[in-house]
Amino acid sequence: MLNIQNLTYLQNGVPLLQNANLQVFANQRLGLVGRNGCGKSTLFRLIRGEIQPDSGEIMLQTGKTIAFVEQEIINSHQSALEFVLDGDIELRQLEKALAHEVHDTDWFESQHRYEAIDGYGARARAAKLLDGLGFSNDALECSVNQFSGGWRMRLNLARALMHRADLLLLDEPTNHLDLEAILWLEQYLTRYPGSLMVVSHDREFLNTCVNRIAHIHNQIIDSYSGNYDDFECARVERIAQQTQAVQQQQRYIAHMEDFVRRFRAKATKAKQAQSRIKALERLTRIVPLCVEDDHYQLQINAPERGPDVLLKVEDMGFGYGEKRLFQHVNVSLRAGMRIALLGPNGAGKSTLIKLLIAELKPDTGRVSMASDIRIGYFAQHQLEKLDGLMTPLQHFQQLAPKETALTLRTFLGRFGLGANSEDRPVMTFSGGEKSRLALALLAWQKPHLLLLDEPTNHLDLDMRAALMLTLEEYTGSVVLVSHDRSLIGAVADELWLVADGQVRLFDGNLEDYKDWIESQRAREAIKPKHKKVIQPKVSKPNKKALLSKQAKLEATLSIAQTELAAINHQLANPVTYMTRPREEIKRLDQIRAELEGKITELEESWLELERMMEECD
Template sequence: MISLRKLSLQRGSKILFDNIDLTIHAGQKIGVTGANGSGKSTLFALFRGEIHSDKGDLDMPSRLEIAHVAQETPALDVSAIDFVLDGDRELREVEAALRQAEDAHNGELIAELHARFDNIEGYSAKSRAARMLHGLGFSPEQFDKPVAVFSGGWRMRLNLAQALMCRSDLLLLDEPTNHLDLDAVLWLEQWLKSYPGTLLLISHDRDFLDNTVNAIAHVEHQQITLYTGNYADFERQRAARLALQQSAFEKQQREVAHLHSYIDRFRASATKARQAQSRIKALERMEMIAAAHVDSPFYFSFRAAESTPNPVIRLEEVSAGYADNPILKGINFSLEAGARIGLLGANGAGKSTLIKTLAGELPVVAGKRIEGKDLRIGYFAQHQLEQLRPEESPLQHLQRLDSSARESELRNFLGGFNFRGEAALGPVAPFSGGEKSRLALALLIWQRPNLLLLDEPTNHLDLEMRHALTLALQDYEGALVVVSHDRHLLRATTDRFLLTANGVVSPFDGDLDDYRRWRAEQSSAEPASNGGDKSQEVDRKARKRVEAEERNRLAVLRKPIEAKIKKLEKEIESYTAEKTRLDSLLADADIYLDEKKELLKTSLMQQAKVTEQLHQAEEAWLEQHAALEEILLPETQ
C-alpha cells in the first residue's frame, strides 16, 4: 500500500498539491487525469524519489520495484532485444553473478544461481522480450539491430518494452500510447490487463483508460480525488459532482440575493445526413459528459468550405509507396463529398502511405490520382509540427495565411485553441508538443479545407482538446480520412473503415471491436516468434477445441464473481447517491437552526454510516476485481 498523508508540494511559486490524502492499494490500476500542468508528472517524480514533498508524508513499502519509461534513449550499439532484456534488473544481476561464479569454478554457487535463474523465468526471458517487441510493432528482423539505428518514436517503443520487461511492483506509465499505432495500443491494453502489480497510468486516450484501469485519480485545484471505476464512470461521477456543486452555488446565490433584497427593502423603508448521425450520437452522450467538460478551455469549429467538389478525389489502379518498393497496389478508390473514413491496418501496412498519396505529398508509382475541381486539402501529420517557425508567434502564423483578416478576429479564433494573451503573441520555440499540435490544427482549420486528411491528430493532445476536436469533426461538412489510435475519436467521427493489409486497400465490414477480433485471429494464425526462431505449427482444429474448452471453464469461474461485481456496483451507486443527498442536506445552512437539531443529528449519523458502507463496498469491489483478474491472467498472458 502507498499512502500520501497531508502532503503538500510546491514547484517554484506554484502550489501543485495542498494537504493531500491518498491511499493506493496493491494491485490497483489507476488512471491519473487532470489538466496539463496540474502536477500529474510531478506525482510520478515524487514516487520515483526524484523530488520530495514540502510537507506531509509519502509512505511506500521498502524494496518496492518501480518501473517507468525513460524519456531519452542514447544511440546505443546494443541490440534491440538485449536493450529490452536490460529492463529485468534481477535477470541481469543473476547472469553477471553466474559469469563470476563460473570464472571462479564455484560449483555450489553456480547450482544456486541456476535455481534462482529458473525461479525468475530466466530461460524464457528472451522469448518474453521477443513477444513484447512483436506486440509493439517490431519485426523479427529488427530484434538484433542496434538501438542507434531506430528513430526517436521507435526508441520510445523500446523504452516502453524495457519498462514492461521489468518485473515491477509499481508501474508508472506517462502517455505510453503517444508513439503507438492502434494495433500496438490494442496489444498494450491486453498486456496491462494481465499485469499483476500496481499501475499508475497518465493517458489522454479515454478508450485505453476505460479498458485498463479500475479507478481514476483526478488532479484538480491542488487536490487529488479518487473515483471508483474506469474513465466513463469517472465522467459520470464528476458530472454529477459538478452539477451538485453548481446547484449548491445557485442556491447560495439565491440566498445572497434574498439577503440583498431584505437589506435593500430595509434601507428603502428607512431612506427610499451523416453529420446528423454523428450529432445524434453526441446528443445521446451530451447529458452524461457535458457537465464533466464545462471547464474546458477549448472551443472551436470548422469554417464552412467555399466549395465542395464531388467526388473529392479518385485513385485509379494506383500503386503507392516508392518506385523500387510500392507498398500498396491496385487501389481503386473514389472519395465522395461528406465521406467519413477511418483507416485501419497493422504498422507498416500502408495507412500513412495512403494518406500521403491522397494528400499529393507522395507521387503515385503507377495509375492515376485525379483531384476534384477546387479541391482544398487540410493535411495534418506529425512531421508538420517541424515546419512551424520557431521565432514567430501563433498570431503571426495565422496572419501569414490571411493578411486581410482583422487581428481581433484572429485572436478570438486562437483563443478557442487556448492561445490567449501572451500565449498568442510569444514565439513558438518553447511550445510543448501538445501546444504545437494545437497550433498546427488551428492553422489547418482556418484554411477552410473541403478534404481533411488526419494522420494521428491526437498525439500530445489532452483529453479536453480531444473532446473539442471530436465535437468539431462531428460538425465538419467536408470529406474526412483519419488514421488514429484514439478509438473514441474514430467511433465518434467516422462511419466506415478501410483496411490496409497485404498490399491491398479494401473495405472493412465491421466496427472497432470486430477489428480487435480480426487482429487477434491474424496474430494467432502467425507462427510465434521466439527471439527470431519459428515454432512448429500445431494442429489448428485441436488448438481451437482446447481454446474453446478453456473459455468455457473460465466462464464458469467468472460468472459468480461478475454477478457479485454487478451487485456491488449497484450498491456503490446507491450509497454514492445517498451520500450526495446527505452532503447536500448538511451543506444547507437551515439545518443548523435550533428547531432542526434532531434532523441534523440523524443526518450526521446517516452520513457517517453511508460513508462507511460506501468504503466497504468499494473495498469488496476491488477484491472481486482482483479475483477476476487472477482467473483471467492465464487467458491474457
C-alpha cells in the same frame, strides 16, 4: 507503496499542485486523468525525483522500485531484443555474475536467483512483448537505429514492461500505438503483477485497465475507485454532496458569527464567544468543487465549394526499397467523403496519406489532386513542426498577417489556448497544448480536405469530445487514421482497410474489425513464416453504405444516451433543485426532452436501416 503528502509544486511562481495528496497501494492499477496542462506529466517527474517539490513529501516504500518509459528516442546499435532485455536490470546483473568462471557461493546464489526469476524464459518473454507491440519476428534482430522514431518509442515501452518493478509509470502509452497494439496492451496491463500508474485520455483504454482513478483538478488530486465510467458517475455525485456540505457549513458559520457578534460585549457570555471565535478559526472551510463547465467551442472554418473529385489514385504502386507496400491501388476521394483508414501495423496507413498529399511519389501509376483545393494535413509527428521559440499568437500571425490580434486570440481561445498560454513560447507547452495549437492552425485555413493522422494523441477527453462534434459538422472531406474508437465511430461514413498491398472498403464496423485482427493474429501464430493474409470481405456497395451509416448512428445514439443519463442523474438529485437557479433547471428539462426526441428518432432510423439490410440479403 507510494505516499504523496501535501505536495506543492510551483510552475513559474504559480501553483500547479497545491497540498495534493495521493496514496498508491500494492497491486493497484491507477489511471491518472485531468485536463491538458493540469500537471500529470509533472507529477510523474516529481515521483521519479527528476524535479523537486516546493513543499510536501513523496515517499516510496523502502526497497521498492519504479519503472518508466524513456521519452527520448534512443540511438543504439543493439538488437531490438537485447535492448528490451536490458529493461530487466536484475536479469542483466545476474547474467554478468553467472559469466564468471569461478563457481563460488555467490555464483550458486546468483544461479538460484536466476532460476527464481525465470531468467531462462526472459528472451521468450521479451519476444512476446515485442510481438504484442507489433514487431515481426525478423525485426527482433534488427538494430534499434534501423527503426523509425515511432517504433523506437515502442521499444522504449517494451523495455519498461520488461523491467520487473514494483510501480510502473506510463505517460500516455497509447500515443505511439495503433489499435491492434492498444488492444494487446490493455490485456497485458490487466494482468500486470505490480502497481501501475497510467496517464491516459483514452476512455476505453482506461475502462479496461485501471481499477482506480486519480483526478488532478484545481491543483489537488482526488481519487475514486473503479474505472473511468465509474469515476464520471461518482464525480457528479461527489459534486452534489459537496455542494450540500458547503451550504450546511455556511449556515453553521453564519450562526456562530452571529452568536459572537451578539455576545462578545456581554461579560457573562464573553468566554463562550471567545471559544467560538477559536472554533471558527479552526474550522477547515470546505471548498466547493466546481464542474468544468467551460466547454471548448472549436471551429473549423468552412471551405467554399470545391471540385467534386478531390483526389484520384490510379493503378498506384509504392514501396520502401525492397519492401512493396502498395500494388495496383485504385481509389478516388470525392467531396464530402468521410473515411477512416484501418489496417494492421506497418500496412501503410500513414504512407498512403503521404502519397495522397504528394509528400511521397508513387513508383508506378498516378496520384492526382484537384487544383485550387486547400488540404489540412495533421501528421503523426505534427507537434515537432511547431516552432518552439514562437508563441501561439506568433504562429497565427505568420499565417494571417492581416488579421487583428483580437480575432486571432479569440480563435485560439476556442481551442483552449487562452490568456495563460497564448503568449508563452511553445517549447514550454504540454503535449496536449501543442496538439491544440497544431489543430487550430489547420482549422483556420478553411480546408477542403482534412487528412488527420492520429489527431487525438495528447488531447484531453473534453477536447476530444469537442473535436468529434466539430468534425461532425465540418462540411469538407475527411480522411482519418485514429485508434480512438469513438472518434472513428462518430466521424467516418466509410471504413477503408489498408492491408496486403491494397486499399479496400471494409465491410463491417469496428467490432468486425476487431474480429478480423484476431483471426489474422491467430493465423499468424500457427504459421509465423508463411503468413496467409485473410481477405477481408468485400461488400456489395449498398449494404456497406447501410452498415457504415448504422455504425455512425450507433455512435451518435450512444453519445445522446450518455448525455441523457447525465441529465437524468442531475434532475433526480434533490440537491440540484436546492442549489441551481430555476432557469437552469428549466433549461436542463428542456434539453432532456430534446434528447429523448432525438433518441427516438435515431432508434427509428436504426430500425429502418436494419430492415433495409434484411432486404439486401
